[in-house]
Amino acid sequence: MEKFLPFFLLCILFFLRKVNGQGDMITTTKFIKDGETIVSSDGTFELGFFSPGNTSTNRYVGIWYKKISVITPVWVANRLVPLTNKTGVLKVIQSGSVALRDVTNSTIWSTNSSKSVQNPVAQLLDTGNFVLRDANDLNPENFLWQSFDYPTDTLIANMKLGRDLVTGFERYLSSWKSSDDPAPGDYTYHCDPTGYPQDVMRKGADVIYRAGPWNGLRWSGAPNMVNNSITSFGLVMNNKEIYYKYELVNKSVVSALVVKPNGNTMRLIWITKTQGWVNYHSADADDCDTYKLCGAYGTCNILSDPLCHCLDKFEPKHQDDWNRADWTSGCVRKTPLNCTGDGFIMYSGVKLPDTRTSWFNETMSLDECRAFCLRNCSCMGYTNLDIRNGGSGCLIWIDELIDIRQLSQSGQNIYIRMSASEIGSAGSSSKGEKSVILAVALPLLFALILLGVGVGLILYKRRRREDPVVTTRGRYSGHNNKNDNSNQSHHEDFELPLLDFLTLINATDNFSIANKIGEGGFGQVYKGVLEGGQEVAVKRLSETSKQGIHEFKNEVNCIAKLQHRNLVKLLGCCVQGEEKMLVYEYLRNKSLDIYIFDEERSTLLDWPKRFNIINGIARGLMYLHQDSRLRIIHRDLKASNVLLDTDMNPKISDFGMARSFGGDETGANTRRVVGTYGYMSPEYAVDGIFSVKSDVFSFGVLVLEIVSGKKNRRFVHPDHHLNLLGHTYMLHKEGRSLELVDPKLADTCNISEVQRSIHVGLLCVQQNPEDRPSMSTVIMMLTNEGILPSAKHPGFFTERKIGEVDQFSWSTQTPSSINEVTITLLDAR
Structure with a gap:
């Protein structure tokens, strides 16, 4: 019996392994x-x-x-x-x-x-x-x-927290709803690459905590974050991805970063001796970590009472509010800036401001950074990008400085722009000496500037007489700020190449009909070839276009800041006399509508390609609504405004009607209704109310068109007078959704993906905006199997007369033309 004991034990172990x-x-x-x-x-x-x-x-x-x-x-x-x-x-x-x-x-x-x-x-x-x-x-x-x-609510060693810059895919943490429900809660934790990378906590779309930008060693607002015997961490940043991660130095330690259902984010360590988790440190440690508690140029000190004070040389913007401990209006300079003669004052030991409106350069010295900032009247402050080894690199802010706090340890220096008079009173040099220097230097500088301007005007006029076509190669500033003598934006001084008119004439063969590739509400679009062989698409504002300089500037302002694989890339623009042109990357396959609505070309889009297009549009919209520096509502999403690259990947285009908002805004009301019938949401078309949910509605229409190969407004059926939305909803309620599918997809159709796409499309076009999902939820529903919520009635689904298929009755508006170009309507109220 004893000789069988080892074999018996082995069987027991195998059995236990099999069970457990x-x-x-x-x-x-x-x-x-x-x-x-x-x-x-x-x-x-x-x-x-x-x-x-x-x-x-x-x-x-x-x-x-x-x-x-x-x-x-x-x-x-x-x-x-x-x-x-x-x-x-x-x-x-x-x-x-x-x-x-x-x-x-x-x-x-x-x-x-x-x-x-x-x-x-x-x-x-x-x-x-x-x-x-x-x-x-x-x-x-x-x-x-x-x-x-x-990820769900936990970041463990070797996980990435950040974004793939090529695909736009983001990895972020989201809290549980409660300790009993792991469904996504209200709080999300991100490594935000906008401007310069920083960790942020959001509640919904609103930032509620910010760890500060990465300074080479840690997040600047997290002084307790140091490499130690337990963990080491860092930021990885290249042209393909930006992410934060940490590694365990001591492999025997169990450590995790967790976002709790109440929004608390903490690094937990498991203690074997007590058999419990302990909080190693929390992200938002005290009240001063509340995002922009003290407003612009206000600083929070947890050791003072009250918590908020204005930085030196600043004063409350609204003193009455500050007297009531409402600091959100922030502070303003005691002496306004005038650009000429400005300088900088150093403020020490602070958590660096929000970097979502910043610019950086990794190779500049601090002196070069100062000079660069001084030349730009929109630059409000600068500092070293990396604090290691005495400091290197350049980080500048091009908007108001928000969310500053005083740190007792490990705070950093920042140099904030001030007027010349304040610089004189802040330094250690003799006031008399500085006054003499300024008294001599400023008039001399002013005279030189006037002389330079005069000479420049003479040369410019002489050149205009000699050559009527001016070669303009420079940088275009997207805003015109009346209070900024430099004519640069106080929001963002982005740079966009200007192309001269003659270059575009040559590129398009004088805008020949043979090179015309499209036409819309803005004007005509031509294919062009620049010197060097680069193919471009040139959109030329038509003299008869209802869209003008406002839409032109709006498109430049919006899209020049955006970088995403599912958004068309703007390469430059041309402004010369009455000519206004936008120059884009050329996409050989043109727009989505010429495929899905064409009997022959639609066969080139099998179901995998169409599903990829749906997901790509969703990712592009999520970037606009959630991940770009400004929340952007497109307002004219339709099949003709989705372009396709050589691999049939979608790129959203035409931002002439787009509206941008700050991080705390989600929509607005307008008297100027723009868009295209069949894609406009009910609340926007009727009442002029638009939001990110307006784009979601348009996306839902587009999904159903891609699946069916039919246009929403042109859809007709022998048994009823419903539009495409109403027809789809009827089929869905009767369990016959697959009858909607384009017959050309029969051989490549993935039934599960098709049904899910139809269901998601119906969720997006629901009548009530609050019922429609966000684009991040749409992506989650499209890419994950699972039970979806029931879809309610879609907007604009009621039966209409046959004669109304190609027009829509309005009391004060003109119906759109049959080619579905963008329309602009004034809603009289």
């Missing part, structure tokens, strides 16, 4: 049920089913630390759609995805991948990353999908 875990991998033939788990090969992480909190009975698939007695999920798969019982099964599908299914074999959640492999497996790595890959390919670059790309 199945290695670190799931395959097409080996799956896990509720009650079973897989464990990373080093035993650190475990993946399986769990119920959150103390009261919930819902079941979720998650990842947690194996060796910790308290199950603390660091990632949750089906956080939007829980299982209500223990019948769940997690399996790998042969087509190349991981799916969570219930007892009826319905898919509750699944991964989404554009690739497929012959032998897919899902593996829980030692890092805690759950990856889908080919069984024979261990290269991380070839992973089909990975959980690290879709």
